[in-house]
Amino acid sequence: MLTIILNEWKILVRNRAIVYITILFILSLVSVVWMGVVQNINQKEIQQSAQKHIRSQWDNLKPMNPHRAAHYGSYAFKPISILNSLDDGISAITGNVLKLEGHVQNEIVYSEASQAISLSKFGKLKSSLLLQYMIPLFLIFLAYSSISSEKESGRLKLLVFQGVSFFKLIFSKSISIWFYGLFLLTITISAQTFLGVVNQEVLYRIALIFLSYACYYYVIACLTTYFSAYLKDNTSALSSILATWIIWTIFLPRIWGNSVEKFYPLPSRQDFKATMKEDRSKGIDGHNPTDERREKLKNRYLKEYNVDSLKQLPINFDGIVMQEDEEYGNLVWDKHFGSNYAIYKSQKKLYQLSGILNPFASLQSLSMGLCGNDMVHHLDFLEKAEKYRRYLIKELNDKHAFGGSKTGNWKWTVDETFFKSVEGFNYRSPSIYEKIVHYIRDIFFLMTWMFVTTLLLRFNINKNNLL
């Protein structure tokens, strides 16, 4: 087997056209990674400086009423992963910054565009474009004639006659083409590792990215060689594998993506906002409207402090009402957004099932996920950003209620000492260990595809067709 692989490589190296194309590929890959890393570092610096600026503005707020500060709000920044330069996934659509303020929950996620599972990825020149589309295409061009040309030239008989089994020959040729893919992949990943800032978590992710692409290239190499061996001539082999590649990369993702959206539909933005508004005013289940809730709350506090009127309360009831309203709003948020998040998660799971028919879908899902730029990671950010928003608003409302002001005193202010005491939003991207469970399906399907293509080579080659 090693003899065949080495011979294939020797032939590849002697073919000038392939050498030139390989050099072109390497230059493109390295420069794309380099540009991506540089762009990333710039974006990161801009983001960090914006983050500092926002925090410094917050820390130096002029004395103001806490409720005013709640409307002034803050921003949650999603850290830009260094792996953005490999695959930016859906981050270009979802964005990395959210405004956090009282009464209003982050909205950016609810745009239709945020479900990027079915969106075209041809927009930007990223390494993922080369790794997912160009390299497999090149592997196809290398492999489609690997057996059929041996067959057409009559050399196959001579090879088999030397005592090599069909499987060994075909499998070795697949492996040699796969190694070529791995070679380009290694260069890309190494460039990413050396040019980017790498910590242990990034290294784990890079290793898994490498393995995912390696699996996909294996499938491509084996399947193309299979077509080359199974079909009668070069033309049939090339047209069949190209048709498969087009179905995998263009048609199936869209067809499946549309079906997923039909199967788990999201409410329209208009309906969503209208229902939220209604629930906010009339109560989650159509009862207990705002006035009723406020009246009950007032009576509870009057009783608790044993006083007859709000003016007699030692606290600011307005702060209590605002926090109560906020918490009620949170319940409404949890109901509606929770339902949307559940739909996103179901959509993702159903989309991942397309890996049964389409290993490209599994690869794309893994690539985005491992680079930290898919819906799973985005939802994690949104959930933590919302959690922080709740903390921030509660801090402000509690200050308003218990900080020393009286009900109705909207002119009461707090100074920067208080604002400085409120913690900032420090988001830590989840480790791949925490999120790997979301990608088990993708891993399983890719491995199944590897197994199936190997079986095809082993058991589904008609020797009579070959000779």
Place this chain on the structure above:
Amino acid sequence: MINVKNITKRFKDFEALSNLTLEVPKGEIYGLLGSNGAGKSTTINILLGFLEPDSGESFVNGINASTDTNNARKNIGYIPENVNLYPYLTGIENLDYFCKLAGKNYSPKKLSEILIECGLDFSATNKQVNTYSKGMRQKVGIAIALAKEAKVYLLDEPASGLDPLASTELSSMLKKISNRGAAVLMASHDIFRVRETCNRIGILKGGELVKEMDTSIVSTEELEKIYIEYMQT
């Protein structure tokens, strides 16, 4: 060394071989003559184990070529009509590769010697095969078969497209091989070349062996006459 016993092979309605029986002992070169479609290549392919006969048996050095194909192949050196080698590899590299596939590891010196023995110029051995003529490729093909140290050699139209000098070199090479004790079966429709090279000749027509004769008792002209007679009847 080569035994074909009552072999019949059909391709749908076409009978390619009909109850064919022939024997090529050690040290003999046997020429199978016949027009296109007479069954020459089918016979070779059955002996190579690439085709299975519908009935009958074939043996190579006593090993059944249909039931024990891999072992039978170990005893066979095969030279096709067109020896297609890897164009980006040199003659030596091609020979080395094919030898390694057959489990033989030769030093570069030995490989070079084999090629030279098969008639390739020393200067050509290290040139890429895409610069070779058909005759030179054929010589590398013979070298591949020879390096296998086979006991039986099967040749399918080996002289087709070769210039007279290359054909003569091929003949003398085959004689050298048979003198070492190998059995050679050569399928061809080149009467002159077969008469020059072989010890015995069989004429195939419509899948049947219609005539066998020793080349020592027949001149080229007589052979041509006999051949045409059989083809016309």
